[in-house]
Amino acid sequence: MTRRFKALVIGGSYGLLTALLKLLGSLPEGFQLPVIIVSHIHSSDCGELADFFNERISIPVKEAKDKEPIQSNTVYLAPSNYHLLIEPDGTFSLNMDEKVSYSRPSIDVLFQSAGFAFGDRLIAVLMTGSNHDGVNGVLSVKKYGGLTIAQDPDSAECPVMPRAAIDAGYVDQVLTIDQLIGFLTTKVNT
Amino acid sequence: MKPHQIEALEISLLLEAIYQRYGYDFRNYAAASIQRRITRFLLSSDRPSISALIPEVIHDPSFFQQLLLGLSITVTEMFRDPLMFKSLRETVLPFLNSFPSFKIWHAGCATGQEAYSLSILLEEEGLNHRATIYATDFNDEALDVARKGIYEKEHIQQYSENYVLSGGKRSFADYYHEKYDAVIMRKSLKERIIFANHNLATDSVFSEIHLIFCRNVLIYFDRELQKKVLNLFWDCLPYNGFLCLGTRESLAFSGLEDKFMPVDKKYKIFQKKEIQ
Numbered sequence: 001m002t003r004r005f006k007a008l009v010i011g012g013s014y015g016l017l018t019a020l021l022k023l024l025g026s027l028p029e030g031f032q033l034p035v036i037i038v039s040h041i042h043s044s045d046c047g048e049l050a051d052f053f054n055e056r057i058s059i060p061v062k063e064a065k066d067k068e069p070i071q072s073n074t075v076y077l078a079p080s081n082y083h084l085l086i087e088p089d090g091t092f093s094l095n096m097d098e099k100v101s102y103s104r105p106s107i108d109v110l111f112q113s114a115g116f117a118f119g120d121r122l123i124a125v126l127m128t129g130s131n132h133d134g135v136n137g138v139l140s141v142k143k144y145g146g147l148t149i150a151q152d153p154d155s156a157e158c159p160v161m162p163r164a165a166i167d168a169g170y171v172d173q174v175l176t177i178d179q180l181i182g183f184l185t186t187k188v189n190t
Numbered sequence: 191m192k193p194h195q196i197e198a199l200e201i202s203l204l205l206e207a208i209y210q211r212y213g214y215d216f217r218n219y220a221a222a223s224i225q226r227r228i229t230r231f232l233l234s235s236d237r238p239s240i241s242a243l244i245p246e247v248i249h250d251p252s253f254f255q256q257l258l259l260g261l262s263i264t265v266t267e268m269f270r271d272p273l274m275f276k277s278l279r280e281t282v283l284p285f286l287n288s289f290p291s292f293k294i295w296h297a298g299c300a301t302g303q304e305a306y307s308l309s310i311l312l313e314e315e316g317l318n319h320r321a322t323i324y325a326t327d328f329n330d331e332a333l334d335v336a337r338k339g340i341y342e343k344e345h346i347q348q349y350s351e352n353y354v355l356s357g358g359k360r361s362f363a364d365y366y367h368e369k370y371d372a373v374i375m376r377k378s379l380k381e382r383i384i385f386a387n388h389n390l391a392t393d394s395v396f397s398e399i400h401l402i403f404c405r406n407v408l409i410y411f412d413r414e415l416q417k418k419v420l421n422l423f424w425d426c427l428p429y430n431g432f433l434c435l436g437t438r439e440s441l442a443f444s445g446l447e448d449k450f451m452p453v454d455k456k457y458k459i460f461q462k463k464e465i466q
Contacts, residue, residue, distance in 0.1 A: 001322060054200070060302070065440070065442070066408075066409050066438060066439060066440070067412075067413050067442070067443055068442075069417070077436050082438055084411075085220070085222035085223060085226070086222060087200060087221050088194075088221050088222070090220075091413075093220040093222050093223060093409060093410075094409045094438050095220070095223045095263075095406075095409055095410060096265050096406040096409070097223070097226070097263065097265060098265055098438070109226065111220040111224065112229075113225070115194065115227065116194050116197065116198070116225050117194070118194075119192045119193065119194040119195070119221065120192060120310075143191065143193070144192075144193055145193045145194075150439050165421060179191065
């Protein structure tokens with residue numbers, strides 16, 4: 001059984017940079033599914049993080065812009081100090097709403113909007129991280145029929161975030177980064 | 191229909207009901223943000239579904255008022271993006287100085303912090319007596335806060351740091367009086383600000399304006415409404431008039447990219463071009 005997915009959303013905080021380098025670096029150059037990421041690690045970033053990834057991985061990496069249409073074969077990063085949301089018409093929106101779990105951008109906000117926009121054609125992955133942002137987001141994705149994945153907490157640099165989602169009972173699959181790479185390259189990118 | 195599509199339908203019907211019953215038009219707001227606000231309101235209101243809000247919204251104006259406040263965005267601070275204010279001080283105010291009098295508009299001013307910031311800036315640059323500042327929002331409750339100019343003391347530390355970074359020439363404490371857990375902005379700062387109700391989605395131009403602030407408001411609109419509002423701004427600016435947007439906002443997708451010249455690319459200050 002294969003589902004046609006429209007996007008992959010990823011959230012994490014502490015340890016995410018290393019995890020993303022491994023994950024994104026292992027995906028094939030022609031990986032089609034748009035990858036949209038909220039990380040808490042770059043609150044004062046002005047685009048340097050995208051440059052950092054572009055020097056190291058083959059899929060193009062950009063900072064998401066307000067009302068920009070989401071393209072395939074692209075990795076998008078949430079800009080600092082704004083929430084990143086996905087619109088049902090397949091574009092991005094930014095907003096300045098209050099911080100969620102002390103975070104802006106917030107994983108919950110991205111995941112909730114992505115669930116509302118793409119329903120069961122979404123994959124959400126919660127990776128290494130040190131707080132509970134993302135747990136409500138995973139619940140929303142699940143509620144709208146999306147596929148929810150948590151990084152195996154035992155393999156995560158910081159297990160708090162994926163553990164919280166798993167304990168809440170909203171996670172479909174628990175995978176190590178290697179298993180996630182295998183899943184994405186064989187089951188999704190067809 | 192899938193659950194997310196049913197929810198989108200409910201939202202669309204609710205927004206249509208609000209528009210037809212009260213004239214507030216949220217139909218061209220960015221769907222993702224409006225969904226988030228409605229969902230939050232729904233949780234606090236203890237109703238079973240978004241569509242269950244519709245009959246109450248139609249028949250109970252006070253219930254609608256609560257929802258309206260829930261849909262309004264009031265996150266703001268003084269001298270947010272201090273370096274934008276620095277740029278304004280250095281590049282825009284000297285230009286305004288060439289006018290005997292000029293007008294400034296804060297479109298979507300929420301609780302007014304940015305209007306007071308500008309009032310401070312004008313006073314320090316000796317331009318205050320020549321300026322009229324219009325600060326508008328559709329949220330009357332936020333406008334009341336703005337008119338009073340009373341803010342919680344806990345934010346003052348942040349505002350004060352911003353003020354210093356923006357190139358402030360005095361001590362920020364010169365501009366307010368403290369009482370209990372609040373501060374009230376000095377009265378002279380309010381004298382040149384006119385707070386008024388204006389809805390960018392439905393109201394039109396009311397005056398010629400030399401400098402428009404509309405920061406982090408357009409991101410809440412869809413592309414069509416963004417375009418409409420930017421055209422409205424273009425209409426009320428004289429040639430060489432200025433427009434300030436939020437740091438992650440742009441004129442992209444508006445069709446007006448060529449009609450403005452960037453004055454500060456990083457802090458999104460634009461100037462209306464003269465006819466070629």
